[in-house]
Amino acid sequence: MKTQRMYNELAGYYDLIYSWKEYEKEAAIIHKLIRKYKKSPGNELLDVACGTGNHLRYLKKHYKVSGLDLSGEKLKIAKRKLPQVPFYLANMMSFDLQRRFDSITCLFSSIAYVKTLTNFKKTLDTFSRHLKPGGVVIIEPFLPPHKFYSGKPFADLVDEPDIKICRMNVSKRRGNTAILDFHFLIATKQGVRKVRDMHELGLFDRQKVLTIFKKYDFKAKFIKQGFTNERGLFVAVKNY
Secondary structure (H helix, E strand, O other): OOOOHHHOOOHHHHHHHOOOOOHHHHHHHHHHHHHHHOOOOOOEEEEEOOOOOOOHHHHOOOOEEEEEEOOHHHHHHHHHHOOOOOEEEOOOOOOOOOOOEEEEEEOOOHHHHHOOHHHHHHHHHHHHHOEEEEEEEEEOOOOOHHHOOOOOEEEEEEEEOOEEEEEEEEOEEEOOEEEEEEEEEEEEOOEEEEEEEEEEEEOOOHHHHHHHHHHOOEEEEEEOOOOOOOOOEEEEEEOO
């Protein structure tokens, strides 16, 4: 698989490409869910796969926040936005921060990058070790297997005065893995640049995910009405 360039040399375009995303609204939903389900008394929150820090900009109003991501380039952008927030460069499957939190979030389908349910188990074990008893995990999954279809074309356009970006792909699938083969055209005053950016995401059966939560001593539920009806949210409380 080709390097996921959105993690490195394309990181500077990330916020432009996803400028349509309603981070403030999503953070408000997360805050509401944490208030409803969290049982631990503290307010420390870790956003795993925090990207450029857009959810944390709003969550920090309510929590003592930290961020973690695999992309150093994205974290550089996040640190410029939120210089007082601690950020960690680490893999979500195996990080070890030597501390525990009251809430852990993993949003925008980032969990799908672990690709397999075996790796999801490793990730959940890592989350559990970093969560206080009564703490809550909120995960936004990617699509389940029966909701992902091959052969669908997609296109996104950034139309700013000094930069134009067209990103296109056609959905592909290999078993329970979604193949997102993005083709970019990026136009600036220096000219037009072509970039290809390949991503592979796991398509997880929701019931199997809930079973894994139970095995790791979480009380979990799937909420269909998340940020989008297609993806929903998993909310899980760590048992005492």
